[in-house]
Amino acid sequence: MLTPVFHRNGVPISVGRTQHIVPARTRKAVLLRDGGCAVPGCGATRHLDVHHIVHWSDGGPSDTWNLVALCTHHHRSHHRGRLEISGNADLGTIVFRNQHGVNMANDGPRPEPPEGPPPAPTSEYHPPLCERLDMNYVSFVHPARLAPFTRQAKAWAARHAATPTS
Template identity: 55%
Template sequence: ITWHHGVAVSVGRTQHIVPDRTRRIVEYRDGGCRVPGCRNGRFVEVHHIVHWSDGGTTDTANLICLCPKHHRLHHQGRLGIAGNADIDAVVFTDDNERLLTDSGTRPEPIGAPPPPIRGTWQHPLGERLDFRWLSFNDDPARPKFSA
């Protein structure tokens, strides 16, 4: 049993259910789903890396936050998880045993302005837009004026 300010945090095999005090520490440590590339930070579920039924403990090193989607994938056998969560040494693999790493760049925050437009667009075949042959349907909400 590991103690933090006089309160038991890691309870080993004495409890299967993660105590609230331990859950709060794990959620704070992880800051959301720990699967590489996942940005879900809300409604996470605390999961035993080594399952309780396989002898896993309810210690912070064996607990990790997963979003519901990745938690479901893990229990379906499509996401492998191994390692020590306390020292950030967790390895994620797909169902073909390939290592998962953070992919791509983070999206722009919501509300951020779009990137500036650079250059001019060219049609792949060099065609141009001729306004003589372009027509738009009338907007039914726009009032019509007679001449």
């Protein structure tokens, strides 16, 4: 039989095989420990699932060493066979492998978020017009075919520039 690990106030955090559903206190401890999705390179900190590394159906306990925070994308990827997870979460020795068995290395801790407001813009923002392009009015002409039209346009401009207006 597994002995639960107790928190300072006597409330069990790790509950072994007594509960399949992770208790709220254990979930909170795992989320605080992991700080977001534990998959290297993933910055998700919301909509996280607490996943059994050794699945419950395979005898895995609901102890913190066997629980890891995953975003819904990586949780689904794992259960679809695209992400392999092994190791001990409490010791920080979790290994993630992609569907080809390649180790997804952890490049260190997540960077700290920037402090303070972003810098002021250096120029005025001009948004796009967001108008739909009507392909009925778009045509592509080879530059060689434009030469006669260019000569005609220049002649027309010369004629009309010399014409006095009243």
